[in-house]
Amino acid sequence: xxxxxxxIGGGPAGLAAAIKANNEGASVLLIEREARLGGILKQCIxxxxxxxxxxxxxxxxxxxxxxxxxxxxxxVQVSLLSFVTRTVKRDEGYDITYVSAQGVNTVHCGKIxxxxxCRERTRNAIGIHGDRCAGIYTxxxxxxxxxxxxxxxxxxxxxxxxxxxxLIMARRLTLxxxxxxxxxxxxxxxxxxxxxxxxxxxxxxxxLHLSATVTRVFGSTRLEAxxxxxxxxxxxxxxxxxxIVECDCLVLAVGLIPENELARDxxxxxxxxxxxxxxxxxxxxxxxxxxxxxxxxxVNDLVDYVSESGEIAGAAASHGGKRKLKPxxxxxxxxxxVPQRLDVNAPIDNVVMYFRVSCELADQRLTVTAGDETVFTxxxxxxxxxxxxxxxxxxxxxxxxDDFTIRLEDK
Amino acid sequence: xxxxxxxxxxxxxxxxxxSDKGIVVVGNKCKRGEAFAxxxxxxxxxxxxxxxxxTVSGYPVxxxxxxGEIPKSKIFALMDLCGNITVDKPLPIGTVLAEDLFGxxxxxxxxxxxxVIDE
Numbered sequence: 323x324x325x326x327x328x329x330i331g332g333g334p335a336g337l338a339a340a341i342k343a344n345n346e347g348a349s350v351l352l353i354e355r356e357a358r359l360g361g362i363l364k365q366c367i368x369x370x371x372x373x374x375x376x377x378x379x380x381x382x383x384x385x386x387x388x389x390x391x392x393x394x395x396x397x398v399q400v401s402l403l404s405f406v407t408r409t410v411k412r413d414e415g416y417d418i419t420y421v422s423a424q425g426v427n428t429v430h431c432g433k434i435x436x437x438x439x440c441r442e443r444t445r446n447a448i449g450i451h452g453d454r455c456a457g458i459y460t461x462x463x464x465x466x467x468x469x470x471x472x473x474x475x476x477x478x479x480x481x482x483x484x485x486x487x488x489l490i491m492a493r494r495l496t497l498x499x500x501x502x503x504x505x506x507x508x509x510x511x512x513x514x515x516x517x518x519x520x521x522x523x524x525x526x527x528x529x530l531h532l533s534a535t536v537t538r539v540f541g542s543t544r545l546e547a548x549x550x551x552x553x554x555x556x557x558x559x560x561x562x563x564x565x566i567v568e569c570d571c572l573v574l575a576v577g578l579i580p581e582n583e584l585a586r587d588x589x590x591x592x593x594x595x596x597x598x599x600x601x602x603x604x605x606x607x608x609x610x611x612x613x614x615x616x617x618x619x620x621v622n623d624l625v626d627y628v629s630e631s632g633e634i635a636g637a638a639a640s641h642g643g644k645r646k647l648k649p650x651x652x653x654x655x656x657x658x659x660v661p662q663r664l665d666v667n668a669p670i671d672n673v674v675m676y677f678r679v680s681c682e683l684a685d686q687r688l689t690v691t692a693g694d695e696t697v698f699t700x701x702x703x704x705x706x707x708x709x710x711x712x713x714x715x716x717x718x719x720x721x722x723x724d725d726f727t728i729r730l731e732d733k
Numbered sequence: 734x735x736x737x738x739x740x741x742x743x744x745x746x747x748x749x750x751x752s753d754k755g756i757v758v759v760g761n762k763c764k765r766g767e768a769f770a771x772x773x774x775x776x777x778x779x780x781x782x783x784x785x786x787x788t789v790s791g792y793p794v795x796x797x798x799x800x801g802e803i804p805k806s807k808i809f810a811l812m813d814l815c816g817n818i819t820v821d822k823p824l825p826i827g828t829v830l831a832e833d834l835f836g837x838x839x840x841x842x843x844x845x846x847x848x849v850i851d852e
Contacts, residue, residue: 367796367844368782373741381782383796383845387826469784472794497783497812517744520737521779525805
């Protein structure tokens with residue numbers, strides 16, 4: 323079989339990419355490893371999805387369903403329960419090998435869109451000492467247990483990490499009858515959106531402990547307790563501050579990392595700041611014909627932007643031409659900027675850029691320049707690390723299409 | 734009273750005070766913030782998302798939500814009510830499982846399209 327575009331991953335980014343590529347005239351294969359489309363949205367049953375895109379607060383499954391129904395009206399071929407094991411570059415395009423109920427299949431495609439989402443960091447990633455007992459889950463695994471499988475991961479729960487997923491799981495487990503002893507955060511500021519601190523913790527009187535982390539776990543077969551320590555400003559445990567909190571479940575919400583195994587196999591160049599691929603404004607990586615979008619590209623906090631990047635990748639993958647790439651250099655207090663390159667041969671009148679800061683900042687000015695010209699500027703009264711920002715920049719007015727910078731500085 | 738709007742992910746930090754002219758709200762980016770602040774000061778309400786059990790293959794539970802807000806004080810009563818519901822056939826998304834919760838006019842609806850899967 324031969325397709326113009328193969329999309330790997332049937333979550334929000336892959337769904338949007340497949341629909342868009344189809345609508346732009348490409349023949350599309352969508353490969354999904356699970357039995358149902360929707361990706362992580364299937365288990366994100368809380369609401370708040372789609373505010374930017376639909377002006378509505380949808381639950382995750384509802385948001386996904388809109389795209390799944392739209393996909394059904396296209397000619398996109400969907401292969402479920404299919405796991406990609408190998409991708410190989412050919413003279414024209416790529417060969418993709420995947421395993422499904424039908425056996426091992428190899429298809430040829432012109433372009434690949436990587437929409438593989440992200441992974442959770444685990445106990446090993448943060449080096450928690452102690453026994454190897456049951457009862458320690460990543461937040462996503464706990465969410466899957468409760469919301470998909472209808473099973474509870476524990477009765478007395480400690481949550482490490484105050485990102486949105488940790489906060490949402492604190493509320494979810496409380497609603498289902500667990501006692502959440504507290505949410506612990508090694509940083510001095512909460513990781514999640516302010517609204518989630520309020521509606522998930524304050525509404526249910528769940529304590530939030532900042533500058534404190536889990537330093538050891540105890541339990542011969544099942545988790546029995548965790549040791550909590552305060553940490554200093556460099557997140558090192560402070561001796562003498564240890565205390566024991568009894569619990570039978572530890573939920574780790576300690577960060578997400580773009581999933582890049584396939585990208586690495588293909589030799590796609592990664593950005594150490596985003597841990598995803600380096601891309602141009604059309605989500606094309608530095609490897610010709612390979613695109614990356616959604617959380618595989620960089621971890622987003624709003625699904626609306628995941629869908630947007632999927633659409634950008636899907637549209638571009640169905641066209642594409644000879645590129646002329648120029649770097650966009652971040653300056654000042656930016657943690658990262660996507661895209662990292664500008665293809666000046668492609669349209670540059672509406673370049674969507676996403677950026678994030680590494681610490682809370684007030685009264686900042688963002689400036690985008692081409693040569694010595696300013697092409698975009700915006701003032702922010704407040705910027706927070708958990709909140710990704712999006713801008714759309716028109717580079718068409720610039721006289722020199724080179725030396726692009728994006729800079730954040732005190733106003 | 735200082736509060737954070739939970740209507741959308743913007744999470745506006747607002748102050749709301751009672752005055753002769755009603756409730757005065759500062760810091761909201763849109764009109765929904767005003768309504769939220771008024772509700773927080775008088776009768777706080779929340780949308781609730783949770784799940785109910787099913788006997789349908791492939792769906793140990795199905796996700797549900799209130800299609801509007803219910804009084805915050807009724808959240809755990811709603812959880813009890815959900816514990817007593819069992820879905821026994823595949824239902825399309827948006828199916829009403831319980832009507833007029835606590836006399837609010839708000840319904841409990843499914844939020845997942847239960848499609849039977851050939852595993």
